[in-house]
Amino acid sequence: MPYLVEPIGFINATRKSPEDDYWGEEVAEISLAESIDASALAGLEAFSHIEVLFVFDQVPETRIVTGARHPRNNEAWPKVGIFAQRAKNRPNRIGSTICRLLSVQGSKVIVRELDAIDGTPVLDIKPVIREFLPREATTQPDWATELMSDYWSKRS
Amino acid sequence: MPYLVEPIGFINATRKSPEDDYWGEEVAEISLAESIDASALAGLEAFSHIEVLFVFDQVPETRIVTGARHPRNNEAWPKVGIFAQRAKNRPNRIGSTICRLLSVQGSKVIVRELDAIDGTPVLDIKPVIREFLPREATTQPDWATELMSDYWSKRS
Numbered sequence: 001m002p003y004l005v006e007p008i009g010f011i012n013a014t015r016k017s018p019e020d021d022y023w024g025e026e027v028a029e030i031s032l033a034e035s036i037d038a039s040a041l042a043g044l045e046a047f048s049h050i051e052v053l054f055v056f057d058q059v060p061e062t063r064i065v066t067g068a069r070h071p072r073n074n075e076a077w078p079k080v081g082i083f084a085q086r087a088k089n090r091p092n093r094i095g096s097t098i099c100r101l102l103s104v105q106g107s108k109v110i111v112r113e114l115d116a117i118d119g120t121p122v123l124d125i126k127p128v129i130r131e132f133l134p135r136e137a138t139t140q141p142d143w144a145t146e147l148m149s150d151y152w153s154k155r156s
Numbered sequence: 157m158p159y160l161v162e163p164i165g166f167i168n169a170t171r172k173s174p175e176d177d178y179w180g181e182e183v184a185e186i187s188l189a190e191s192i193d194a195s196a197l198a199g200l201e202a203f204s205h206i207e208v209l210f211v212f213d214q215v216p217e218t219r220i221v222t223g224a225r226h227p228r229n230n231e232a233w234p235k236v237g238i239f240a241q242r243a244k245n246r247p248n249r250i251g252s253t254i255c256r257l258l259s260v261q262g263s264k265v266i267v268r269e270l271d272a273i274d275g276t277p278v279l280d281i282k283p284v285i286r287e288f289l290p291r292e293a294t295t296q297p298d299w300a301t302e303l304m305s306d307y308w309s310k311r312s
Contacts, residue, residue, distance in 0.1 A: 001162070001163065001277070002160045002161060002162045003160070003161050003162075003211055003213075003249075003277070004158045004159070004160060004161075005158060005159050005161055005248045005250070006157070006158045006159075006247070006248065007157065008239075008247050008248065035222070036222055036247065037222060037223045039223040039224040039237055040222060040223055040224065040237040040238050040239045040247075041237045041239055041240065042224045042235070042236050042237040042240060043224075043234055043235075043236030043237055043240040043297070044236075044237060044239060044240040046240070046295075046296065046297035047240070047294075047295070047296050047297070047300075048290075048292070048293075048294050048295040048296070049290050049292075049294050050239075051252060053209070053248075053250060053252065055159055057159075066191070066192055066193060066196060067193045067195040067196055068195040068196065068198045068199075078199055079198070079199075080198050080199030080200075081195055081196040081197045081198040081199055081200060082196050083164075083196045083197055083200060083206075083280070083281040083282070083283075084197065084198060084199040084200040084202070084203070084283055085283065086282050086283065086285065086288070090280065091162070091164050091192065091196075091280070092161045092162065092164065092209075092279045092280055093159075094161070094209060094279060094280050096207060096209065096252060096280075096282065097288065098288060098289065098290055100290075100292065113291075121157070121159075123248045123250060124239075124246065124247070124248055124250050124252075125239040126239070126242050126252065127239075127240050127241065127242065127296065127300065128290060128294055128296070129242065129296055129300050129304060130294055130296060130301075130304075131301075131304040131307060131308065132242070132253065132254060132304075133254065133289060133290070133294075134204075134205050134254055134256075134284060134289070135269075135308065136204070136205075136256065137204075138203075138204050138205050138284055138286055138289075139202075139203070139204040140202065140203050140204070140283065140284070140285055140286060141199070141202035141203070144203075144283065144285050145286075145287075148285060148286075148287040148288075151287060152287065152291065
């Protein structure tokens with residue numbers, strides 16, 4: 001029982017190809033698709049952060065992992081299931097990132113630290129509401145903390 | 157340019173129909189679809205929280221809002237765009253919720269406070285990694301805080 005989803009917008013970004021790290025302070029723009037009225041963004045600026053759902057459309061279907069793998073193919077890290085990591089070659093190829101909302105300009109949304117490349121199709125934009133963030137302290141394995149060590153660093 | 161997405165699992169929950177509030181302490185189970193190997197969940201238990209992407213499949217396409225509306229049709233709250241709220245009748249009908257991971261049992265994931273009804277198709281499961289949560293304080297409008305006031309309350 002598959003579902004059809006359609007881009008509600010597209011990302012304009014400086015990066016043209018996938019890279020693992022150094023997304024710190026990158027600025028990107030989401031332009032709404034023609035099928036969506038700019039009024040869909042009314043009131044969004046009252047939120048400091050938004051959650052963007054997008055498609056990793058450059059991942060060929062043949063590269064999708066449905067079992068386990070080493071994150072970033074790094075054997076120093078445990079082989080874990082695709083649903084225990086946020087890698088892009090996952091079933092349905094959907095990415096989800098919380099980023100800082102800078103401004104809304106007509107049918108464009110300007111954001112900081114959205115880790116997606118130029119041309120990426122967007123499926124949804126949601127406001128970050130505090131009550132939907134974890135309501136208890138979070139814990140995570142060491143490999144995940146190591147993997148993220150330079151993710152939000154600024155490119156030097 | 158539409159994309160086909162397919163359920164990677166389904167939710168077993170006590171609620172059979174949509175309700176706005178009182179999701180506190182509800183327990184639900186995600187059962188992987190037959191197309192997905194249980195190894196896709198390997199290592200997930202090292203995380204305290206997961207992010208679940210799902211389809212609001214009970215929303216008829218004719219009810220989808222592409223512009224602005226009052227949240228919960230409550231005129232006391234401002235008319236805001238569908239992308240400035242987390243309502244279910246949104247383009248692509250995708251929900252995204254961070255919930256507490258209780259356990260993984262074979263191809264089943266047991267969670268607390270997943271706000272989706274019984275039978276809901278799941279598109280993705282991602283581990284919550286601290287570095288992907290907001291890295292600055294968040295701000296939100298008063299209406300959003302009011303709307304959430306009983307969302308995670310326990311049903312009495």
